[in-house]
Amino acid sequence: MFFGEQVKVREIGGFVLSESVYAAGEHISRHSHSCPYLSILIQGAYREACESQTRHCEPSTVIFHPAGEAHADRFLGHGGRIFRFEIRNSSRIAAAVLTTPFEFAGGSVARLATRLYAEFHRIDRYSPLVMEGLVLEILGRAARDIPPRRGGKAPPWLGQVEELLRENACSDLTLDSIARVAGVHAVHLARVFRRFHGCTVGEYI
Known part of the structure; x- marks a missing residue:
C-alpha cells in the first residue's frame, strides 16, 4: 500500500x-x-x-x-x-x-x-x-x-563460481548457465561478483 x-x-x-x-x-x-x-x-x-x-x-x-x-x-x-x-x-x-x-x-x-x-x-x-x-x-x-563495495564476507557460492570460471575459461559459458550452477539469479550474481572482484564475470575470464 x-x-x-x-x-x-x-x-x-x-x-x-x-x-x-x-x-x-x-x-x-x-x-x-x-x-x-x-x-x-x-x-x-x-x-x-x-x-x-x-x-x-x-x-x-x-x-x-x-x-x-x-x-x-x-x-x-x-x-x-x-x-x-x-x-x-x-x-x-x-x-x-x-x-x-x-x-x-x-x-x-x-x-x-x-x-x-x-x-x-x-x-x-x-x-x-x-x-x-x-x-x-x-x-x-x-x-x-551502483558503485561496487568490496570487502565483507563472500557468499559460499562465489567460490564455486570462481572455480567454474578457472576450469572452463575457454568454454562458452553464459551468465545464466553460471547462475544456475550457483543457484542464484543472474543479475544478483553479476552484482555480487563485481562487488568482490571489481569487474564483470566476462572481464574476470
Whole structure:
C-alpha cells in the first residue's frame, strides 16, 4: 500500500506499477513496505528520512527501497508526483537482485524509468511486454551502476563460481548457465561478483 492519491495502477508480470500525487506539505510518518520497490519523482520535491540518511529528492531522482526499509516523507513546495514499480515476484527477482537501498539523481537509470513512465500511460497490445522489458532493464542497469563495495564476507557460492570460471575459461559459458550452477539469479550474481572482484564475470575470464 502506498500513500497519497493514487492515479493509476497496472500489474505486469509480477510487477505492480503505480502513480500517486501528493499535496504540498503532506507528511507521511515513518513506515515500511513488505515488497521492494523502485520510484522516480516525476514532479515536485520531497524530503525523505531513512535510518541512515536524509534525502532531498527533485525530479528524476530514482530511489530503490528494499522490503522492510523504514522511511518518512515530507512533500515540499507544490507537492509531488511519484511513479514506482513494486516487485511482487520474489521467486524470480525480488530479494535476489538488489538488497540495499540506493539513489540515482538522473543518469541512465532515470532515463529508463522515464521511458517506463511514458509506456505506463500508453495503452496498446504491446505495452505490457515493453514495460516488463524496461523494468528488467532498469534493475539490471541499477545493479551495474551502483558503485561496487568490496570487502565483507563472500557468499559460499562465489567460490564455486570462481572455480567454474578457472576450469572452463575457454568454454562458452553464459551468465545464466553460471547462475544456475550457483543457484542464484543472474543479475544478483553479476552484482555480487563485481562487488568482490571489481569487474564483470566476462572481464574476470
